Amino acid sequence: MWLIFVSLAIAVTGIGLAWLMYYKKSIPEDALSSKFPGVHKLLLNKYYMDELYLKAFVQPTVAIGKFFWEMDRNIIDGIVNFVGRATRSSGRTFAKRHDGQLQTYGLVTIIGGLAVIAVAFVLGGYFG
Secondary structure, eight states: OHHHHHHHHHHHHHHHHHIIIIISOOSOTTHHHHHOHHHHHHHHTGGGHHHHHIIIIIHHHHHHHHHHHHHIIIIIHHHHHHHHHHHHHHHHHHHHHOOOOHHHHHHHHHHHHHHHHHHHHHHHHHHO
């Protein structure tokens, strides 16, 4: 309960002081700032909350964002672009070998199937 009265007294004192300084002009505006320069600077800078927020949240968030942007640009995009170039290059290479011989296609299919089965048997012990 006492905290309510203390905060109310501080608020009323502040309102009264502002009324005397800015409305009645009975106290010079710089009277308190010259007597209490540290308090004036602290209040003028809003308890340095903006600077604290900038150092604690904004700058680390921006740094993390720049790190991930660089990683995406250099690593992820590099891998995607490499796969795209490799696919395009292999497609062009195989397009030149496309000669319409069904026997060749059948032979390649059989050899590829046997290679897949052989790899499955070799690796079957590891995944089974």
